[in-house]
Amino acid sequence: MNIRRLGNGMDVSAIGLGCMGMSFGYTPLPDRAEMIALIRSAYDMGEIFFDTAEIYGPYANEELVGEAVGPFRHKVIIATKFGFNIADGKQSGTNSRPDHIRKVVEESLKRLRTDYIDLLYQHRVDPNVPIEDVAGTVKDLIQEGKVKHFGLSEAGAKTIRRAHTIQPVTAVQNEYSLWWRRPEEEFIPTLEELGIGLVPFSPLGKGYLTGNFNADSTFEKGDFRNILPRFTSEALAANQAIVDLLKKIADEKGATPAQIALAWLLAQKPWIVPIPGTTKLHRLKENMRAADIDLTVADLKNINEASAKIIIIGDRYPEEIERTTGL
Numbered sequence: 001m002n003i004r005r006l007g008n009g010m011d012v013s014a015i016g017l018g019c020m021g022m023s024f025g026y027t028p029l030p031d032r033a034e035m036i037a038l039i040r041s042a043y044d045m046g047e048i049f050f051d052t053a054e055i056y057g058p059y060a061n062e063e064l065v066g067e068a069v070g071p072f073r074h075k076v077i078i079a080t081k082f083g084f085n086i087a088d089g090k091q092s093g094t095n096s097r098p099d100h101i102r103k104v105v106e107e108s109l110k111r112l113r114t115d116y117i118d119l120l121y122q123h124r125v126d127p128n129v130p131i132e133d134v135a136g137t138v139k140d141l142i143q144e145g146k147v148k149h150f151g152l153s154e155a156g157a158k159t160i161r162r163a164h165t166i167q168p169v170t171a172v173q174n175e176y177s178l179w180w181r182r183p184e185e186e187f188i189p190t191l192e193e194l195g196i197g198l199v200p201f202s203p204l205g206k207g208y209l210t211g212n213f214n215a216d217s218t219f220e221k222g223d224f225r226n227i228l229p230r231f232t233s234e235a236l237a238a239n240q241a242i243v244d245l246l247k248k249i250a251d252e253k254g255a256t257p258a259q260i261a262l263a264w265l266l267a268q269k270p271w272i273v274p275i276p277g278t279t280k281l282h283r284l285k286e287n288m289r290a291a292d293i294d295l296t297v298a299d300l301k302n303i304n305e306a307s308a309k310i311i312i313i314g315d316r317y318p319e320e321i322e323r324t325t326g327l
């Protein structure tokens with residue numbers, strides 16, 4: 001797989017692997033041993049960028065990733081995140097106090113079975129802690145060798161600028177896809193100006209852009225898509241137009257809708273590295289092959305013109321969650 005550079009010198013595979021769904025968020029949860037095997041298969045096929053977080057589980061996902069990449073730890077890039085209080089196995093508000101960041105990093109290092117974290121993200125901006133204090137703490141951790149690169153997740157342009165003056169930000173992880181294009185307004189131009197990479201999570205719209213859902217689709221108890229406005233039956237039906245567009249282009253290219261959605265992201269900027277998640281080997285292979293699809297200037301023009309006429313229905317998160325993001 002091709003290599004892309006994020007920010008100030010972190011080289012990763014053009015497509016990474018979001019590991020969250022292997023132990024958190026979607027139901028039913030898959031077999032742990034199978035997920036370890038899946039991560040190792042991804043590495044064998046050229047993926048070297050693996051994304052996790054302490055909150056996924058909580059804790060179980062970092063432990064899973066740490067065990068899976070153990071045999072080749074120094075040949076891969078591990079990204080993890082801090083930024084929440086966790087009590088009784090549940091998230092309980094943001095916390096990016098310097099002492100808490102240090103505590104989380106020490107615990108993450110143990111769970112990941114490593115002595116350094118390649119990319120450490122603040123998972124959500126903490127309104128009670130100046131971002132300068134957060135960046136300064138991570139800067140100290142970098143100087144101590146416990147962290148290699150600093151990242152932010154779901155942060156807005158102003159926050160990114162402030163953090164970047166204290167410690168260069170290597171990458172920002174925000175949602176970005178054909179059905180969530182708000183980042184193009186201010187966020188992506190800011191990253192380009194500052195030389196920061198973008199790691200889009202949910203590049204397939206939490207599975208919607210694969211074309212495998214319709215108005216009758218339902219999700220099992222515990223699947224977080226049950227609370228998302230874009231996954232009501234009304235929204236699933238109304239947004240079918242974006243999937244139909246992807247299917248049309250996929251048929252022309254001998255590809256799948258998911259591959260076109262990922263190829264479109266890769267074609268936007270050379271410093272964009274999506275991290276689709278999956279728990280299935282055939283989907284992993286499908287996603288990785290997206291890096292080999294060449295969308296021409298004409299293809300991109302057609303996609304942009306057609307998608308501009310499509311009005312996406314439904315917010316991506318409930319209001320109380322959306323308020324915690326920077327976009």
